Amino acid sequence: MESLLQPLWLSVKLAGITTLLLLVLATPIAWWLAQTRSGLKPLVQSLVALPIVLPPTVMGFYLLIVLGPAGALGSWWVELTGSALTFSFTGLVIASCIYSLPFAVQPLAVAFESLGKQKLEAAWTLGASKADAFFSVALPLSVRGYLGAMVLSFAHTLGEFGVILMVGGNIPGETRVVSIAIYDQVESLNYAAAHRLSALLLVVAFVALFTMFLVNRRWRR
Amino acid sequence: MRPHRLLPLLLLLSSAHAEPVTIAVASNFITPMAELVAAFEEATGQAVRVSSASTGVLYAAIRNGAGYAALLAADSERPRLLEADGIAVPGSRFTYAVGTLQLWSADPALAGKDCRGALDDLGNRRLAIANPVTAPYGAAAQAFLQQAGLWDQVQDRLVFGQNIAQTLQFVATRNASLGLVATSQSGSEQLPDATCQWAVPTSMHPPIEQQAVLLQPVDEHAAAAAFLEFIAGPEGRAIIRAQGYEVAD
Numbered sequence: 001m002e003s004l005l006q007p008l009w010l011s012v013k014l015a016g017i018t019t020l021l022l023l024v025l026a027t028p029i030a031w032w033l034a035q036t037r038s039g040l041k042p043l044v045q046s047l048v049a050l051p052i053v054l055p056p057t058v059m060g061f062y063l064l065i066v067l068g069p070a071g072a073l074g075s076w077w078v079e080l081t082g083s084a085l086t087f088s089f090t091g092l093v094i095a096s097c098i099y100s101l102p103f104a105v106q107p108l109a110v111a112f113e114s115l116g117k118q119k120l121e122a123a124w125t126l127g128a129s130k131a132d133a134f135f136s137v138a139l140p141l142s143v144r145g146y147l148g149a150m151v152l153s154f155a156h157t158l159g160e161f162g163v164i165l166m167v168g169g170n171i172p173g174e175t176r177v178v179s180i181a182i183y184d185q186v187e188s189l190n191y192a193a194a195h196r197l198s199a200l201l202l203v204v205a206f207v208a209l210f211t212m213f214l215v216n217r218r219w220r221r
Numbered sequence: 222m223r224p225h226r227l228l229p230l231l232l233l234l235s236s237a238h239a240e241p242v243t244i245a246v247a248s249n250f251i252t253p254m255a256e257l258v259a260a261f262e263e264a265t266g267q268a269v270r271v272s273s274a275s276t277g278v279l280y281a282a283i284r285n286g287a288g289y290a291a292l293l294a295a296d297s298e299r300p301r302l303l304e305a306d307g308i309a310v311p312g313s314r315f316t317y318a319v320g321t322l323q324l325w326s327a328d329p330a331l332a333g334k335d336c337r338g339a340l341d342d343l344g345n346r347r348l349a350i351a352n353p354v355t356a357p358y359g360a361a362a363q364a365f366l367q368q369a370g371l372w373d374q375v376q377d378r379l380v381f382g383q384n385i386a387q388t389l390q391f392v393a394t395r396n397a398s399l400g401l402v403a404t405s406q407s408g409s410e411q412l413p414d415a416t417c418q419w420a421v422p423t424s425m426h427p428p429i430e431q432q433a434v435l436l437q438p439v440d441e442h443a444a445a446a447a448f449l450e451f452i453a454g455p456e457g458r459a460i461i462r463a464q465g466y467e468v469a470d
Contacts, residue, residue, distance in 0.1 A: 068396040086396045087347060087380045169380030169391065170352060183383070187277035187355035189302075 004197055006173055007181035012204075014089070014177060015157040018096040019104075022153045023146065025097065026104035031134070033105070034112035049102050056099070056162025063095050063167050087169035092177075095167055096157045103152040111145020112138065144219055151212035155205055241268035242444035243288065247276045247295035249358075249385050249403060250318070250431065253464040254293065260460060261451045267444050275384055277355060283308060283436060290445035293317065293433045293452075296357040300432040310442075313435035317452050318466035320429035321404040322361055322421035325389070327413045328398040336417035339399060340371060343378045349397035350379060351388045357429050358385040362401035364426040405465035423467070431466075 029048065033041060051059060067074045067085040077085045085091035115138055123133035161179040168175035170184075178201055185194035246254045251273050258269045272289060274282070279292060280299040284306075292309075294300050297316065303309040324336050328346070331339055340348070350366075351359030359381070366372040380396075382388030385403045392400035393412050404420065433449055435442065451457050458468045 064390070064394055064396060068394055070395040083345065084347070084396065165383055166387075169347075169349070169397075170383065171380060184352065184355055186281065187275060187352075189277065189280070 004181070004193060004200075007176050007178040008197070008200060010089075010173065010176065011158055011178040011201075014092055014096060014160075015154045017093055018100060018157045019150055019153045021093065021097055022100060022104035023149065026101065026108055026149060030105045030108035031112055031138075033109045034115075048105050051099050052102050056160075057166065059095075059099060060163040060166025063098070063163065067091050067094065067167060086167050087171060087175060089174055091167055092164060092175055095163050096160060099160060099163050100153045100156045103156045104149040107145045107148035107152060108142065111142040111148075115141055144216060147212060147215060151208050155208045158201070158205060158208075241270040242290045242448065243270045243272055244291045244293065244445060244448060245272045245274075245279045245283070245287070245289040246293040247279065247431065248273050249295050249320075249406070250293055252409075253318070253405070253461055253466070256460050256464070257452055257457055260456060261448055264451070264456075265447060267447065269444075269448060275355075289436055290442065291433060291435050291449055293431070295431055297430045297432040300434040303434055303436070308437055309434035310437055313446075313449070314432055315449075315453060316430045316469060317433045317449075317457075318431045318461050318468055319423075320358060320361075320431060320466060321423055322358065322365060322401050322426065322429075323404040323407045324399060324419040324421060325392055325402045325407045325415055326399045326417050327393055327395055328416055330416075331398065332416040334417050336399070336419040339417070340369075340375075343375060343399070346378065346398035347380050347391075347396065348375055348378050349382055349388045349391040349400035349402075351385045351401075352381040352383060356382075356384050357431075358388070358401070358403055361426040361429050365401065365421050368425045403465070408465055 029044070033044065033048075064086060065071050067077075069075060069078050069084045069086075074085050077083075085094065119137055119141070120133050123137045124130070128136065159179065160177070161183070164175065164177055164180060165183070168177070168180065170176050170180055176184075178197060182194050182197045182201070185191070185197065251271075254271055254273075258271060262268060272279075276295045276299050279287075279289075279294070280303070283289060283292060283303065292300065292303070300309065300314050304311060304314050324340065326336060326339070339346070350362035351357075353359040353363040363372065366375060380391060382391055382400075386406060388400050389402040389406050389412075391397040392402060401421065407415065407418065433452070435445055435449060452461065461468050
């Protein structure tokens with residue numbers, strides 16, 4: 001059972017770190033999307049939404065090249081740290097942040113858009129700085145958006161398979177996440193272990209989504 | 222009815238006996254399979270439809286009723302299991318190709334160097350092998366590394382491809398400096414030039430036998446059996462050998 005728990009723990013760790021990073025990364029992007037009247041908005045929206053549309057194999061293939069020791073980002077990382085990004089947990093975190101970005105940005109952008117200008121303008125006229133107005137007015141009013149972004153990023157990263165398959169290298173304890181472990185078990189005809197892992201993942205994913213919808217409902221009342 | 226009106230009907234009738242037969246093939250054999258199918262179709266007029274996936278996925282599909290007429294697997298275990306379970310036609314199982322391993326690199330740092338020597342001292346280089354648990358080439362790579370007394374020391378340098386093609390991809394994109402790949406794939410013109418390579422002696426690992434079986438629950442037996450006979454025959458064997466596999470004489 002220990003060999004089954006390690007991939008599950010790795011997946012949860014990956015999804016957790018990715019979610020936290022995404023909340024920080026997605027906030028300014030979503031804020032800009034909600035506020036801007038710039039002509040660049042559709043361009044940024046499209047770029048952010050790309051991972052929803054692209055097959056994971058396409059992203060995995062590009063990431064393998066870009067993150068690899070011969071790639072643009074990868075070679076810079078090798079110079080900086082001495083080790084490559086592909087086949088490493090850090091590499092998976094970067095890949096997952098790109099892969100799950102739209103699932104963090106979109107709920108936040110919707111939440112920020114629904115705030116309306118008035119509350120923010122009121123805060124500004126009362127002398128709050130833009131940052132102050134954001135943290136003391138916009139942020140507390142967008143809690144539901146943040147909850148949605150967190151649950152979706154977490155669940156989506158937990159279910160990630162194709163990208164990790166292509167850039168992870170299936171290293172136990174480093175990049176062998178639960179979806180890869182399940183695939184291995186199925187491939188080696190070990191259906192009982194595959195069932196156990198799959199059922200576990202199913203429960204975790206369901207509980208995450210159920211919690212979000214439940215909390216959402218409470219708030220709306 | 223004027224005669225020319227009958228022509229399409231006649232064509233339809235004459236093609237009815239050559240309804241395509243569907244054969245499942247392991248992904249690592251897609252390229253030779255395309256050549257085998259082309260030669261077979263030309264020789265017999267019998268159309269062949271090819272369905273490919275990993276052997277494990279095909280095995281699960283067949284167990285669950287997928288109607289393939291025959292399976293060309295990447296290993297001998299799955300065909301043996303299908304035979305034991307009474308899904309494959311008894312006695313139809315045979316080895317159609319034997320894979321060989323190649324130590325292969327596209328890393329400029331290894332240009333002109335001794336590939337086998339580089340294996341003794343990997344430093345911070347990565348060595349890619351196929352997953353020993355799921356891929357026969359991976360099991361062979363592990364056996365070779367154990368035989369060579371290198372298995373323990375390369376542990377933390379290993380990365381695992383899901384199959385032998387992905388293992389090659391890791392090396393071809395230089396994400397891994399070295400890889401134990403399939404000889405049949407490392408010769409592809411699509412790849413960057415090898416900076417060093419070394420053929421792993423077949424005596425250093427159990428043979429990588431790829432076996433085929435005829436499958437029971439379909440009415441396409443005759444055509445599928447003819448295809449298996451074709452790949453076991455002189456013309457089929459020559460095509461398979463030219464693709465970098467060993468075949469029985």
